[in-house]
Amino acid sequence: EADIYQTPRYLVIGTGKKITLECSQTMGHDKMYWYQQDPGMELHLIHYSYGVNSTEKGDLSSESTVSRIRTEHFPLTLESARPSHTSQYLCASSEYREDNYGYTFGSGTRLTVV
Amino acid sequence: AQTVTQSQPEMSVQEAETVTLSCTYDTSESNYYLFWYKQPPSRQMILVIRQEAYKQQNATENRFSVNFQKAAKSFSLKISDSQLGDTAMYFCAFEGGSEKLVFGKGTKLTVNP
Numbered sequence: 001e002a003d004i005y006q007t008p009r010y011l012v013i014g015t016g017k018k019i020t021l022e023c024s025q026t027m028g029h030d031k032m033y034w035y036q037q038d039p040g041m042e043l044h045l046i047h048y049s050y051g052v053n054s055t056e057k058g059d060l061s062s063e064s065t066v067s068r069i070r071t072e073h074f075p076l077t078l079e080s081a082r083p084s085h086t087s088q089y090l091c092a093s094s095e096y097r098e099d100n101y102g103y104t105f106g107s108g109t110r111l112t113v114v
Numbered sequence: 115a116q117t118v119t120q121s122q123p124e125m126s127v128q129e130a131e132t133v134t135l136s137c138t139y140d141t142s143e144s145n146y147y148l149f150w151y152k153q154p155p156s157r158q159m160i161l162v163i164r165q166e167a168y169k170q171q172n173a174t175e176n177r178f179s180v181n182f183q184k185a186a187k188s189f190s191l192k193i194s195d196s197q198l199g200d201t202a203m204y205f206c207a208f209e210g211g212s213e214k215l216v217f218g219k220g221t222k223l224t225v226n227p
Contacts, residue, residue: 031213033214035217040219041153041203041219041220041222042217043205043217043220045214045215045216050213058214059214090159092159101164102164103149104161105158106158107157
């Protein structure tokens with residue numbers, strides 16, 4: 001079944017640690033996105049990619065980085081986690097279809113930095 | 115830059131009744147997509163309904179329908195025969211030529227038994 005997978009689902013980590021949030025999709029979509037969802041549930045785009053070796057920063061400044069070496073994989077890395085990074089991170093992908101266009105979201109990673 | 119406004123932070127409705135969630139947006143583009151997404155508590159964000167701006171006919175998906183008023187830049191979601199499983203955050207979203215999805219702040223809908 002085509003879908004988008006995020007791991008881990010929950011992560012509690014100490015300040016200063018390096019972490020990578022994984023995101024993989026099986027649909028062959030070229031476009032992938034990372035959104036940060038704050039406690040008030042508002043969603044902010046932090047990174048996006050339109051294909052392999054293409055990455056751009058989103059509308060909300062973030063200290064995280066991303067890579068896109070393979071179409072299906074779009075990991076997000078924090079080199080040194082801080083409490084201000086505590087948030088939910090949602091990964092999404094999309095590709096235009098005439099009668100079936102939309103973004104598919106992963107289940108999210110809820111990150112807590114202590 | 116495009117903006118999406120949802121003016122109702124929270125709403126509640128009785129089971130089996132109808133509720134309408136409001137959304138307005140601001141854009142200078144003529145071709146774009148509008149979406150309603152549903153995010154149940156601690157669960158995955160899922161697409162409820164989409165509307166292409168060039169289509170005048172309002173989209174419908176089972177109990178969910180939209181009222182798309184392009185000139186007024188309004189895109190409301192009507193949920194008929196509300197069910198307990200409809201309890202969720204609902205996000206209105208816009209995608210134009212930038213190919214990036216811009217979300218409103220969401221409306222928390224509670225369906226009461």
